Amino acid sequence: MSTGKRRAGSVFSRTSAREDVDREIRAHLALRAEELERDGWGAEEAAVEAERVFGDRSAISDECRRVTESHDRSVRRMKMWGTVKYDVRYAVRTLLRSPGFTIAAVLTLAMGIGANAAIFSVVHSVLLKPLPYSDPEALVQVRETNNRGGAMAVAWPNFVDWREESRAFQGLVAYGVGSTTVLGADRPLSVSVASVSADFWSVFRVVPIAGRLTTAEDHGVDSPPTFVVGEAFWQRELAGAPLDQIILEVSGVRAPVVGVVPAGFDFPSGAEVWGPAEPSGNTSRTSHNWRVVGRLEPGTTLAVAEQEIDALTKVIVQREPDADPDFIAVGASLISLRQRLVGSTRTPLLLLFGAAGLVLLVACTNVASTLLARGMGRARELSIRASLGADRARIVRQLLTESLVLAVLGGGAGLALALGITRALRALSPAGLPRADEIGVDPLVLGFAGVIALGSTLIFGLVPALRLTRPDANGGLRSASRGNSLDHRGAIWKVLVGTEVAVALVLLTGSGLLVRSFQQLIDEDFGFDAYDVAAVPVALSQLKYESEYDHARLYARLIEELEAEPSIRSAGVLSTLPASGSLPNYRFELDGDVSKVTVGGYVVASAGAFEALDIPLLAGRLFDERDGPEAAHVAIVSESFANQTWPGENPIGRQVTGGGMDNFWEERRFAEVVGVVGDVRIRDVAQEAYPTLYFPYSQRPFRIQFGAQVVAEAEVGRGADIAGPLREALQRVDSDIPIEVTTQQEVVDDALASRRFMMLLLGGFSLVGLLLAGVGIYGVVAYSVARRTREMGIRVALGADPGSVGRMVIHASMRLVAGGVVVGLGGAILTSRILRSFLYGVSPGDPVTMIGVTAVLVGTALLASWLPARAGTRADPMVTMRAE
Amino acid sequence: MSDRPLDLIKGTLDVLILKTLGDGPLHGYGVSRSIRDRTLSDFKVEEGALYPALRRLEKRGYVEAEWGVTDTGREAKFYQLTSAGQAELESGVREWHRYVSAMARVLGRPAGV
Numbered sequence: 002m003s004t005g006k007r008r009a010g011s012v013f014s015r016t017s018a019r020e021d022v023d024r025e026i027r028a029h030l031a032l033r034a035e036e037l038e039r040d041g042w043g044a045e046e047a048a049v050e051a052e053r054v055f056g057d058r059s060a061i062s063d064e065c066r067r068v069t070e071s072h073d074r075s076v077r078r079m080k081m082w083g084t085v086k087y088d089v090r091y092a093v094r095t096l097l098r099s100p101g102f103t104i105a106a107v108l109t110l111a112m113g114i115g116a117n118a119a120i121f122s123v124v125h126s127v128l129l130k131p132l133p134y135s136d137p138e139a140l141v142q143v144r145e146t147n148n149r150g151g152a153m154a155v156a157w158p159n160f161v162d163w164r165e166e167s168r169a170f171q172g173l174v175a176y177g178v179g180s181t182t183v184l185g186a187d188r189p190l191s192v193s194v195a196s197v198s199a200d201f202w203s204v205f206r207v208v209p210i211a212g213r214l215t216t217a218e219d220h221g222v223d224s225p226p227t228f229v230v231g232e233a234f235w236q237r238e239l240a241g242a243p244l245d246q247i248i249l250e251v252s253g254v255r256a257p258v259v260g261v262v263p264a265g266f267d268f269p270s271g272a273e274v275w276g277p278a279e280p281s282g283n284t285s286r287t288s289h290n291w292r293v294v295g296r297l298e299p300g301t302t303l304a305v306a307e308q309e310i311d312a313l314t315k316v317i318v319q320r321e322p323d324a325d326p327d328f329i330a331v332g333a334s335l336i337s338l339r340q341r342l343v344g345s346t347r348t349p350l351l352l353l354f355g356a357a358g359l360v361l362l363v364a365c366t367n368v369a370s371t372l373l374a375r376g377m378g379r380a381r382e383l384s385i386r387a388s389l390g391a392d393r394a395r396i397v398r399q400l401l402t403e404s405l406v407l408a409v410l411g412g413g414a415g416l417a418l419a420l421g422i423t424r425a426l427r428a429l430s431p432a433g434l435p436r437a438d439e440i441g442v443d444p445l446v447l448g449f450a451g452v453i454a455l456g457s458t459l460i461f462g463l464v465p466a467l468r469l470t471r472p473d474a475n476g477g478l479r480s481a482s483r484g485n486s487l488d489h490r491g492a493i494w495k496v497l498v499g500t501e502v503a504v505a506l507v508l509l510t511g512s513g514l515l516v517r518s519f520q521q522l523i524d525e526d527f528g529f530d531a532y533d534v535a536a537v538p539v540a541l542s543q544l545k546y547e548s549e550y551d552h553a554r555l556y557a558r559l560i561e562e563l564e565a566e567p568s569i570r571s572a573g574v575l576s577t578l579p580a581s582g583s584l585p586n587y588r589f590e591l592d593g594d595v596s597k598v599t600v601g602g603y604v605v606a607s608a609g610a611f612e613a614l615d616i617p618l619l620a621g622r623l624f625d626e627r628d629g630p631e632a633a634h635v636a637i638v639s640e641s642f643a644n645q646t647w648p649g650e651n652p653i654g655r656q657v658t659g660g661g662m663d664n665f666w667e668e669r670r671f672a673e674v675v676g677v678v679g680d681v682r683i684r685d686v687a688q689e690a691y692p693t694l695y696f697p698y699s700q701r702p703f704r705i706q707f708g709a710q711v712v713a714e715a716e717v718g719r720g721a722d723i724a725g726p727l728r729e730a731l732q733r734v735d736s737d738i739p740i741e742v743t744t745q746q747e748v749v750d751d752a753l754a755s756r757r758f759m760m761l762l763l764g765g766f767s768l769v770g771l772l773l774a775g776v777g778i779y780g781v782v783a784y785s786v787a788r789r790t791r792e793m794g795i796r797v798a799l800g801a802d803p804g805s806v807g808r809m810v811i812h813a814s815m816r817l818v819a820g821g822v823v824v825g826l827g828g829a830i831l832t833s834r835i836l837r838s839f840l841y842g843v844s845p846g847d848p849v850t851m852i853g854v855t856a857v858l859v860g861t862a863l864l865a866s867w868l869p870a871r872a873g874t875r876a877d878p879m880v881t882m883r884a885e
Numbered sequence: 886m887s888d889r890p891l892d893l894i895k896g897t898l899d900v901l902i903l904k905t906l907g908d909g910p911l912h913g914y915g916v917s918r919s920i921r922d923r924t925l926s927d928f929k930v931e932e933g934a935l936y937p938a939l940r941r942l943e944k945r946g947y948v949e950a951e952w953g954v955t956d957t958g959r960e961a962k963f964y965q966l967t968s969a970g971q972a973e974l975e976s977g978v979r980e981w982h983r984y985v986s987a988m989a990r991v992l993g994r995p996a997g998v
Contacts, residue, residue, distance in 0.1 A: 021962075025913060025936065028961045032914040033932070035957065056931030064937040072944035 018073060022065040030055060088402035095403060102375060103407070105776065106368045110411025110457065112769050113364030115418030118442070118450040120357040120762075122423050124350050125446060126439040132339055133265050135206035136296075140338040141303060143173070143293040143310060145330035152334055155291045157283030159330060160198070162317040163293070169306035170295040172204040175278060177291055178269040181708055182540040182739055185249035186238040191538055191739040193271040194251055196278035202229075204296045205268065211235075212244045212260035219259075220279035226256040227277065232264040234273035251276055252707070253543025270342075270435060286321040287328035294338060307335040325588065327600075342435050349759050352835060356511065356766045359504045361457060363770045366504075367777040369461035370497040372404065374784035376469040383469060397466045404462025405455075412454030416442065419450065429761070431754030468493060495817055498781055502821025502858065503828055505774035508767035509854040510829035514836055514843055515760040517850055521842030522753065528681035528690055529579045530615035531745035533720040535727055536578055540708040542737050550630060553702035555734060556709065560609055562730040563713050568722040572713040573609025576704045577602075577683055578745065579616075580752040584683040584691060585704075589659030591646060593671055599646045602683060602693035603659075605704040606637075611678060613714035614745065621653045621676035624697040634658075634665070634672035634700050641680050642692035652677055657694065664703055672696065686752045687841050712745065759839060771858065775865040782814045783869035807870040814866040815859075822855060829854075893928050898938050900977035903966065906948060907974055912961035913939060939964060947973050 033051035038044060052058070096103040131137050144152040145159065160175045167173065175198040183192040202214035210232055219227050228249050230239070239247055239258075247258040251274060262275075269292070283290070297306055314333040321329065336344075376383070386396060423440050430437040539556075546552050556574045563572035577584055584602040591597040608623040610616075619640055628635050636657055643652040656671040680690035698705055711731075715723045724742045731738050750757075786793070793806050833845040843850065905911065905919045916939070917932045942948045947970030953963045966974065 022936075024960075025962045026933070028912070028959060029914045029917070029932070029936075031959055032912070032955065032957075032961065035959070036918070054932050056933035058933060061931075061933035061936055065940050068937055068940040068944055072940070075944075 018066050018069045019062075022062050022069065025065075026055070026058060026062060084398075085402075088399050089406060091399065092403040092406045096406060099375070102371065103410075105780075106371060106407050107410045107414055109364045109367050109773055109776070110407060110454070111414035111418050112773065113361035113457065114412050114415025114450055114454055115422060116357040116360045116766060116769065117354075117453055118415060118419035118446055119422035119426065120350075120354050121449045122419065122442055122446045123426060123440050124354050125443075125449075126441070127343055127346055127434065127436050128350060130436075130439065132342070134268070137339065138337070139171075139297045139299070140204075141295050141297060141306065141335045142338055142341040143295055144334055144336070145289065145314065146311075146332040146334055147328075148326060148331050152336075153330065154289040155293045156286040156289055156330070157281055157291055158286050158321075159314065159317060160291055160293050162320075163310060163313060163333075164198075166313055166317070167295075167306075167310055169298055169301045169309045171298050172200045173293060173295040174198045174201045174204045175291040175293050176201065176269055177278065178272050179708070180538060180540075181252055182542065182737070183249055183251050183274055184542060184737055185247065185255075189737045189739040190238060191540070191741050192234070192273050193269075194274045194276060195269050195272040197275050198278045201275070202262075204294065205266070207262050207266050209260040210263050212258070214260045214262070215275075215277065220277050222280050224277075226254050227259045228256050229260045229262060229275040230258050231266070231273045232261055235261045249274065250542065250544065252540075255544065286318060286330070287324050289328075295335075303335050303337065307333070310335065327588065346434055349755070349839070353759070353762050353766070356508060356763055359508055360766050360770050360773070361453065363501050363504050363773045363777070365457045365461040366497050366500045367773050367780070368404075368407065369464055370494070370501075370777055371780045372400075372461065373465040373468060373493065373497070374780060376400070376465050377784070377788075380469070387470075393470045396470050397463075400466035400469065401458070401462050404458045404466070408454045408458035408462075412450055415454070416447070416450050419446070426762075429758055431758050432751060434755070434758070494781060495820060498778060498814075498817040499821035499824060501774040501777045502818050502862065503825035505767070505770040506822060506825030506854060506858050507828045507832055508763070508770040509858060510825075510833055510850060511836055512760065512764040512767040513850040513854045514833055514840055514845065514847060515756075515763055517843045517847065518839065518841040519753075519756055519760050522687060522756065525686075525842075527580060527686055527749070528616060528679050529745075531580075531749050533715040533723075534613055534745035535713050535715070535723050536743050536745050536748065537711045537727065537731065538708065538741065538743075539574075539711050539731075539738055541706070541735065543706070545735075545737070546706070549702040549706040552706045553630075553698055556607070556698060556702075556705065556711070559711065559730060559734045560607060562734060563711075563727065564609070566723070566726040566730065568716055568719040568726055570714045570716045571609045571612040572711070573607040573611070573613050574698055574705065574709050574711050575604060575606035575610040576698075576709055577604050578710045578712070578748050579614060579681045579683050580686050580745075580749045581710075582684060582752060584693070586691070587659050589657050589694060590669070590671075591655065591657055593656045595669065598659075599642075599692075601639075601642050601645075602691045603704070604683075604693055604695050605698045605701055605709075606695045607698050610712055611637075613712045614681075615714075616681055617679040619677045619679060620651075621674070623676055623678075624699070628697045628699055630700055632700070634670060635675045635697060636672040637676040637678055637695040638674050639678055639680050639690065639693040639695075641690055642694060643674075643677050645692050659694075665701060672700075686749065687756075756839065756841075771861055774858070775861045778814060778818065778862050778865040779869060781817075782810060782866045783872075785813070786810055786869050786872070807867070810870040811863065811866045814870075815862065818859065818862040818866075822858065825858075826851065826855065893930055897981070898930070898934070899942060900974065900981060902935065902938060902942060903947065903970055903974035903977060906964055906966045906970070910963050910965040912953070912955065912963050914961065916964065942970065945973075946970075 030048070030051045033054070034042075034044070034047040037047035037050055042050065055061075132140070134140060143155065143163065145155050147153050155175065157175065160173065163170075164173045176195050178193060178195040180191055181194050183190045183194065197215075199215075199217040199220040203216070207214060209229075212229075214229055215227055218224060228251065230249075235241055235258075244258050244260070248255060249258060254276060256276070278291075295306070297303065311332040311334065314330050318324065318329050318331070383396060386399075387393075391399075420442055423442060427437060427440050430440070541552055541555060546555060560572050560574065563569050584604070586600060587603045589599050589601055591599060606624075608625055611618065611623055621637075623637065624635065638646070638652055638657070646652070646657075647655060652674050653676070655674045657674060658665060658669060658671045678695070681693065682688065682690045683693065684691055696704075698709075713723055713727055727742055728740050731740050789810075793810075796806050797803050829851065830846050837845055901920050901924075902916055905916045905923075911919065913936060914932075917935050920928075920930070920935075921932075939948065939950075943950055943964075947967060948964045949967055950962050950964050952960060955961050
């Protein structure tokens with residue numbers, strides 16, 4: 002029976018089971034009939050008899066087929082898992098044999114995947130995750146539009162009219178927020194407090210974790226005021242005390258805490274105490290002090306609601322007919338709350354995401370070219386496997402399995418890296434980055450990392466795998482031919498090295514521009530000197546100090562105490578710190594003539610504030626003891642205010658008044674300009690200073706009764722010593738002042754934080770890109786040198802200068818780099834335009850940056866080529882020739 | 886002994902097949918003929934019933950099958966015992982003997998055996 006066996010059918014084919022069974026039954030019947038015929042049966046009778054004793058043929062055939070088919074399926078599965086297991090084991094063995102390569106590839110991938118997973122986790126928590134409110138998509142912010150087309154905060158009467166007359170909203174709420182003093186806990190606290198209108202909690206649909214939340218009944222004319230606090234504040238500052246035992250004093254209101262909201266609720270951002278905004282005596286439609294959020298009626302679109310509220314606004318502003326046209330709304334606009342909260346971070350985050358993508362591209366290219374180079378070295382192994390009967394698909398699968406193992410290792414390491422990076426990002430993130438505390442690695446981020454790990458496997462694994470197994474690939478499967486060197490091996494290296502170089506250059510240009518911008522910005526004169534200046538936000542109790550002059554007197558005492566300290570050189574008070582980001586602006590009337598008006602920033606200050614901050618006096622004098630409440634009112638103008646208002650004329654002695662925040666506005670009490678000071682960047686350190694007017698706190702203290710900044714400059718060399726005396730002095734004048742000493746430098750750092758964040762991240766990405774590109778070039782050149790050591794050895798042996806041989810290799814590699822540089826510069830010029838809004842003092846195509854980063858890149862490429870080239874030419878020609 | 890053919894006790898066909906193949910590779914018809922000859926047609930077995938059993942044994946890895954050609958030049962599928970099949974046969978035989986002797990202890994030995 003061992004003779005003439007042949008293969009028949011295939012376990013892989015589904016139709017074969019039936020055929021196989023039928024064939025076997027036919028064979029049985031034929032043999033049976035044959036035997037019967039030998040016993041003397043007639044052919045026909047024999048066939049019938051064979052059939053009869055066989056039994057129910059179709060039932061038996063079905064049963065056989067069922068058994069065989071299920072058998073085939075399990076065989077197929079086992080075969081597949083068998084090869085996968087084999088491939089993985091083989092891949093792991095192969096990778097373990099070259100640990101240097103494996104570690105480099107895994108680290109490279111880890112950097113690419115880690116950077117992407119980290120940035121994705123930021124994008125996810127900041128931009129993608131829904132806001133943590135019930136049905137957040139229905140929440141919109143309503144803003145007034147001014148006659149210059151800009152959006153403004155809302156005037157209280159307009160809000161009240163909207164709430165009563167609009168149909169598009171389920172509810173509308175107004176709120177304001179600011180840091181102020183909260184008394185009633187163990188110690189005085191400086192806390193972010195929100196004033197909210199009646200329906201605030203029902204519009205946000207918050208459920209309290211203790212007590213109750215305020216409703217319209219708490220906001221009536223005769224309702225006693227109440228506070229609501231956040232869970233974290235309740236635990237941290239009030240020790241979770243029973244609500245009926247807590248009375249807080251905030252901004253002159255003493256009231257019980259009636260409810261606690263869960264820690265997840267963070268609106269307005271940072272608020273920890275919420276008090277009633279109503280009833281409100283606010284009647285001016287030109288004081289834009291409120292933010293308004295509405296919840297759209299189900300089925301109402303943003304566009305429809307906007308149309309309605311815009312039309313309504315045009316009607317209600319007529320109710321204040323003689324309002325200043327520059328300060329009254331001409332309409333209203335809507336923006337989704339999500340857009341409002343995270344809109345400004347969108348561009349920078351997507352930009353960083355793009356940069357991380359580029360890093361991944363370099364990483365993949367890098368691994369691809371290394372795999373390719375390594376694969377060329379393995380041509381013998383591959384051709385042996387091919388000659389042993391492995392088909393191309395089988396070998397491609399084997400090579401891809403290797404890539405996959407790399408991707409899994411790289412992905413794992415990348416995730417570990419991402420965990421570290423996100424932790425650092427949370428710490429580094431500027432205060433302006435919303436929802437930063439939510440940043441973290443969650444299942445979606447894991448999934449994302451998995452997808453990019455697998456996706457990049459395809460990119461970096463498939464190309465070399467196909468390339469290496471191409472039957473005509475320069476010897477490819479057939480022989481391990483020599484001579485795959487850089488210069489004549491053509492396109493694939495050009496593409497790989499060129500891509501790395503080009504992408505690295507794009508990244509470097511972007512970060513170079515940001516670094517130069519940052520440099521320019523911190524070298525800029527902001528108009529003040531933050532060095533050794535401490536700052537303390539102070540908000541005095543409204544109950545203890547009734548009139549604004551009481552506030553002024555306390556500040557005078559405090560300044561006196563501070564200036565008596567030997568470690569303090571000068572001290573003062575002012576309503577708004579330089580670089581703090583906000584500066585109220587008002588209309589000012591000039592020269593005693595109500596028709597002559599100008600617009601400027603409004604600051605209340607003491608003379609010591611100018612001195613402490615080294616804001617230079619350019620003409621006239623600072624405020625002094627002559628400027629008491631009873632004396633003639635005086636003012637100081639900034640240089641740009643003087644130039645804008647009285648171009649070419651002497652500002653000293655001119656008359657000015659204004660500012661909705663002080664009570665001399667109504668009586669048109671003018672102040673005489675007594676001095677001119679240098680411009681100070683208060684609103685935005687990256688923008689020219691806004692023209693600003695300063696009034697003495699002694700005469701117009703209205704603005705500082707809700708909160709002021711006390712500044713103190715240390716004596717030369719005593720910078721470290723002033724916090725203590727500052728605290729003690731504050732404690733002495735009023736023990737109810739929360740003591741939170743910061744420095745002016747911290748204020749400046751905060752103002753620069755988002756730029757710094759962006760610069761550091763992009764800089765980090767581009768350094769990784771540069772490093773990877775360098776490693777990639779090194780790998781390719783080293784491979785090329787290894788392939789050509791014989792040739793180089795002969796050249797050197799024949800008397801060629803080793804240096805010239807090295808130069809030849811470097812020259813070949815730099816030709817590849819040059820192509821990448823040309824493409825990269827083009828790409829950099831195109832993409833750096835996206836950065837325009839992040840630049841300061843440099844243009845997107847800044848030649849200095851371009852030349853600088855190109856030099857850095859070419860230098861790196863030269864080093865990466867020189868190292869392996871030198872190693873190659875130093876090799877002993879005899880040794881290398883024998884090795885062949 | 887009655888002339889009525891016996892129903893095969895469940896599971897015994899497998900052992901019969903394995904035992905038959907224990908003497909060497911054989912095609913399905915050969916197995917069927919061998920069982921028929923050796924049992925002197927005591928068992929009422931349709932010849933076709935053999936085939937699902939053979940395929941189940943193949944699935945369990947006790948036999949391997951391959952197409953070949955018979956001595957008379959006809960094609961047939963040949964079955965061969967695997968080492969797992971050899972082990973299964975031995976344990977099947979052991980179990981059968983235990984079964985028989987247990988039954989015999991109760992029922993007594995048949996006359997003439």
